[in-house]
Amino acid sequence: MNDKKFINASDIGFYTFCPRAWALKQLDYEADNQWEMEAGKEFHQIVGEQELEKESETREKRIRNQRIIHLLTVLTVIVLLCLISIIVRIVLK
Numbered sequence: 001m002n003d004k005k006f007i008n009a010s011d012i013g014f015y016t017f018c019p020r021a022w023a024l025k026q027l028d029y030e031a032d033n034q035w036e037m038e039a040g041k042e043f044h045q046i047v048g049e050q051e052l053e054k055e056s057e058t059r060e061k062r063i064r065n066q067r068i069i070h071l072l073t074v075l076t077v078i079v080l081l082c083l084i085s086i087i088v089r090i091v092l093k
Contacts, residue, residue: 018044 015022021040031037 011022014025031040
């Protein structure tokens with residue numbers, strides 16, 4: 001008989017969210033005291049807020065970088081058009 005234990009996707013997600021909670025679940029641990037549960041909830045709320053801030057900062061940086069790239073593209077096109085105009089004037093003289 002095959003004794004291998006399979007890990008399903010929800011276990012991976014649960015572990016990724018909180019390795020400690022995953023380990024406690026594997027041990028069938030249940031908190032007897034409400035303080036532990038509240039401390040865990042508070043901890044996860046703080047971590048979640050920090051992650052949201054990081055995502056927001058990353059999104060803002062991405063938007064800023066896209067705007068810079070667009071501006072540089074427009075400036076490049078303007079410079080190329082000016083150069084073409086100068087070249088055409090020199091050739092037509």
